[in-house]
Amino acid sequence: MGTSLTTLCYIEKGGCYLMLHRVKKEHDMNRDKWIGVGGHVEEGESPEECLLREVYEETGLTLTSWRPRGIVTFTADVWETEYMFLYTAEGYTGELADCDEGKLEWVEKSRVYDLPLWEGDRIFFRLLEEDRGFFGLKLRYEGDTLAEAALDGQALPLHSAV
Numbered sequence: 001m002g003t004s005l006t007t008l009c010y011i012e013k014g015g016c017y018l019m020l021h022r023v024k025k026e027h028d029m030n031r032d033k034w035i036g037v038g039g040h041v042e043e044g045e046s047p048e049e050c051l052l053r054e055v056y057e058e059t060g061l062t063l064t065s066w067r068p069r070g071i072v073t074f075t076a077d078v079w080e081t082e083y084m085f086l087y088t089a090e091g092y093t094g095e096l097a098d099c100d101e102g103k104l105e106w107v108e109k110s111r112v113y114d115l116p117l118w119e120g121d122r123i124f125f126r127l128l129e130e131d132r133g134f135f136g137l138k139l140r141y142e143g144d145t146l147a148e149a150a151l152d153g154q155a156l157p158l159h160s161a162v
Contacts (some may be wrong), residue, residue: 002080002081002117003080003081003082003083004040004080004082004083005041005047005050005082005083005084005085006038006039006041006050006082006083006084006085007037007038007039007047007050007051007054007084007085007086007087008035008037008038008039008056008065008072008084008085008087009036009037009038009051009055009063009085009086009087009088009089009122010036010055010087010088010089010094010128010158011037011059011061011063011086011090011148012090013056013090013091013106013115014091014106015105015109015110016107016108016109016160017036017106017107017109017110017112018036018059018096018104018105018106018107019034019035019036019101019104019106019107019115020034020035020036020037020058020099020101020102020103020104021034021088021102021105021111023155030149033116033117033118034107034115034116034117035117035118035121036052036114037054037055037058037059037099038050038054038055038058038084039054039057041085043119045097045124047068047085048142050085051063051066051085051087052124054067054087054099056093056094058099058101058104059094059096059099059104060094060095060096060097061093061094062092062093062094063089063091063092063094064091064092064093064125065089065090065091065092066087066088066089066090066091067089067135068085068086068087068131068134069086069087069119069124069127069128069135070086070127070134070135070136070137071083071084071085071086071089071135071136072086072120072124072137072139072141073136073137073138074120074140074141075138075139075141076116076140076141076142076143077141077143078141078143079102082144083124086124088128095112100103101114109129114133118144119145119146120137120139120141120146120149121148123137123139123151123156124137125153134155135151135152136151136152137149137150137152138150138152146158
């Protein structure tokens with residue numbers, strides 16, 4: 001099945017994250033879920049170049065200040081392994097544009113957990129909240145269900161992920 005490299009960014013403003021509600025593409029593994037903005041690293045591109053390009057393509061914003069937060073490894077029985085470079089960003093210029101992949105919305109950080117999220121995303125939101133240093137998170141899915149999670153090589157109890 002191979003592997004893919006991706007970036008994901010949560011842009012922060014006034015206690016909110018910019019979230020993308022994936023509702024526009026028919027065959028989207030993220031359909032109806034709320035995620036950050038990002039995408040696949042192209043051949044010859046660094047994660048930072050991908051971050052800047054994807055954020056601009058999906059939001060119309062140009063990042064001026066961002067921070068790498070961790071690397072998330074996704075494995076699953078139904079899709080290829082994905083290595084995702086996770087960022088947060090606070091500085092940007094430009095005006096928010098419409099996104100062809102879904103609906104962009106500023107969501108209060110306290111409301112994020114009420115949204116339809118991937119179960120593993122709840123774990124990294126908690127790590128972002130704790131302002132944890134750079135982390136390695138591995139998430140193993142069976143279908144859409146989180147079957148295993150490990151933080152910096154140590155297994156996490158799944159019930160605490162909710």
